[in-house]
Amino acid sequence: MNPFQIDSSDIQFLFDSAGLTVKINDAEQKALITNAKIGDFEDKYIHTLQPIQRGNLIEYNGENYLVISETVTQRHSKYKALIRHCNYDIEMEGQEVCEIVGYNDFGEPIYECHPTESINVPAIIDKYTFKIDDFAPIRVPENQIIITMQDNETNKSKFVVNETFEVMGQTWKVIDVDMTRTGLLILTCELS
Known part of the structure; x- marks a missing residue:
């Protein structure tokens, strides 16, 4: 067993228990939302089990966010991208x-x-x-x-x-x- 390999069932359990339902391009999906650095914009990280792409529109807590970073490969059995609040x-x-x-x-x-x-x-x-x-x-x-x-x-x-x-x-x-x-x-x- 590889000690650096993350068990996908553990990741699935994390998403099932702590994940939030968000809309990604109007389709509901479970995701984890975490805070990014504090700056002029409200930037957050989104973690999903399904692929996400730069330009996806995320609806979270009644607000719109745009995926602004490129996400091509999985990181630790999940996808991670930077999202920014749409201010207008x-x-x-x-x-x-x-x-x-x-x-x-x-x-x-x-x-x-x-x-x-x-x-x-x-x-x-x-x-x-x-x-x-x-x-x-x-x-x-x-x-x-x-x-x-x-x-x-x-x-x-x-x-x-x-x-x-x-x-x-x-x-x-x-x-x-x-x-x-x-x-x-x-x-x-x-x-x-």
């Missing part, structure tokens, strides 16, 4: 969808238009470039912010260069979309 929700208005409901006397179509449902996008908004553990982050210009959110098809289609949206009581315009961190969509935005 960006409300994106629904698009107007028009349908033909009939035709007038001249054969022209009659349209009925209605907006689709608006969505809330949990995001991390900051005035510094996105760094997890750098002691000297780079500050962006005064009229710009950095927004980090989950990389998914909805967010990719809604947050494109030159798109505008409101958050923090101001209108912002996307000037750059960085997709270099798999799972995360990192936007540079300026006041519009």
Whole structure:
């Protein structure tokens, strides 16, 4: 028997007895949540038995967190990742969808238009470039912010260069979309 090998039944017992039910991308799962270093953000570690990925959206205690570290392999029979609290929700208005409901006397179509449902996008908004553990982050210009959110098809289609949206009581315009961190969509935005 290898003294450095952890028995998977012990890990399972730990998750069954001390694990909390969280939502990972809207699917309930048992996880252990532990505190990370104290800093400007509320960072925590999430430990799971199933694989998790950078960009996963975690709902814990009614708050949204984003997995910001890459997690590829297991550590001691479990997966561990750093999560950060999403400090803002960006409300994106629904698009107007028009349908033909009939035709007038001249054969022209009659349209009925209605907006689709608006969505809330949990995001991390900051005035510094996105760094997890750098002691000297780079500050962006005064009229710009950095927004980090989950990389998914909805967010990719809604947050494109030159798109505008409101958050923090101001209108912002996307000037750059960085997709270099798999799972995360990192936007540079300026006041519009």
